Amino acid sequence: MTKAMTKGTHHIGLTVSKLEESAAFFTSLLGWKEVKRNNEYPAIFVSDGSIMVTLWKNQEQPPAAFDKNSNIGLHHVAFAVESESDLSRVYDKLVKNDVKIEFSPELIGEGPAKHMICYEPSGIRVEFTWPGC
Template identity: 30%
Template structure:
């Protein structure tokens, strides 16, 4: 599996924070079905881990939770990238054993499973094909949505499912946005992402370092949509790792110059690294920037 895409200097996603309606129910799902373990927990928040050190995902219970619905911006899905195809085979077998309902797609660059948590939050679990097998043409990477052939994946499984494997990362995040053009301007002009694939006028995929995508953006259920209320189920924030403090200052200056507000954050080691600041993108989606993902 290519690993350098989720290391500095790339602008990779290190953590996702989800709002849920019932913390214990969600914890049961994410530990039993997905394979996380709990790193730290209080009455309303749980930090989930695979390695017992850093958190890839945290769950926050909100009072008077409003359900997910169309017409709001936020999470389409977050995506956990497994190290090997054998790992994908093992989790497929695990899902089969538990009779878990799931979707699946072959994207040419990757092989992916799709699930929804008890609140309907979207989850992708995938494995990348070798980087040498990706097809690039005129700066765009070839991606499709074809039926996934489970047979060769299951053939590599060894039955050793003990939760998410060592080396799992937050591979990417896919967002539901209100205005694709304004969102593209933000991520490519204010931040330093590059567009690597477009799906007509309704979706695009962006990355750094020629990954197939660190962030997906679409308007399929959210064109002209509103920012989700604070007590709505869904995305609370996601975290982007910046390569160093000098670069963080440059990002901050560009955000301010473009008219975006910045909020300072205190250090929170469970997110992996030092939190520097946060902002909201044009869709009201909260981004937390960390200076160091170590």
């Protein structure tokens, strides 16, 4: 077996239509930290301490909506949570803040792993996954 030439994910870059609102989704709702801003680009960098997400403001107005069934590109981004109760807490907080939910926490296959999907303010599908162990 050959050794992989890469090691994990350094960051994820997302183009968003609502830069401030998308950044607030991560910082205000999920407790991430804003790492830095580049107002000239414009971009906001956020991190949960394990991964960084770079949010870039799109320049096209209005932005084209992504269709997961017909477009090539990001289908969704998934973040791990440490426990089943953390998954429930994320879900409850998103619901209380009127975040659009695609589906509430449910088993992945036969379980015990669970996941849920919502949409951040710019319409990107965000999954939260508890591995079940």
